[in-house]
Amino acid sequence: MKFRYLIFAAAALAATATGVKAQGFSDTWMGVRDATTVSNVGAEKGSRNVNQIITNFGHFDAGDYGSNFFSVDGLFSNANEPANNSAGGATEFYAVYRGQLSLDKYLGLNTKFGPFQAITFEFGGDWEGENSQFAPSKKALVAGPNFHFDVPAGFLNIGAHVYHEWNNNGICNGSTAPGSCIFNGGSGGPVNFATTAEFEVVWMFPLTFTGLPLDFRGFTNVILPKGKDGFGNQTATEVLARPSLYLDVGKMIMNKPNRLYAYFQVELWDNKYGENHALAGNSGSQEVSPVFGVEYHF
DSSP states (O other): OOTTTTHHHHHHHHHHHHHHTTTSOOOOOOOOEEEEEEOOOOEEEEEEEOOOEEEEEEEEEEEEEEEEEEEEEEEOOOTTTBBBTSSSBBBEEEEEEEEEEHOOOOOOOOBBBBBBEEEEEEEEEEEEEETTTOOOOOOEEEEEEEEEEOOOSSSSEEEEEEEEEEEGGGGGGGOOTTSSSSOSSSSSSEOOOOOEEEEEEEEEEEGGGGSEEEEEEEEEEEEEEOOOTTOOOBOOOEEEOOOOEEEEHHHHHHHHTTTEEEEEEEEEEESSSOOOTTSSTTTTGGGEEEEEEEEEEE
């Protein structure tokens, strides 16, 4: 059940706000970040001391009719999250796509009313794989409205989505202990979670009062319980928040704004992957991890 929520959020900070009104806007970037104290559930339940170096490639484009966002992360753990049958750290890849369609353009509606600048239809999916003992192979689909709030500066958007996830449980591969897993099998255990609701909040507010090209960005994702996991335990409501401070270094030192960023964020995760932190052995399903990163936009 290994998945990262949501790499796309950094770009969605721009994407979800700009997608309806931008004309011909496009952005492509690469970045690297260091997550210092990532927690881990699954094969190494209870571990809270995984260091990860994470590379990222992303692209976003927007026009009158909507927007597209694509991102791929490569996550390289230290030995505290080992690869299967290895003393070295695990490697994970996570890809995300999100698209938004303008209801105003496609359906001739006027969705600007009250506190909303616009309402779009958002859809997309996630794909992930990792070579750990758990051997996750996540696939997820999301779809639903995205509400763009009319704010004086920056943006605030809330998405309300239908969410469905499929995954794998390598720990249950060939398990024979009665009741230890929902399933037994020779090639790992597929998990088809129940369809549930997901909520995504993204924001960006310029901190002009500091006198620096500094933004307060972030996202919060909430996934309601999605049935039972691969061990037969009932999942819990999952909450991930990642507040961030982004400094436009390119503007400060090269007079090239929106090119090179340095950032600091804190990853706050409760009931990680839906694993209830109150259950014995699930202490790794709560996380507080500082993250430092740089990002270059082409």
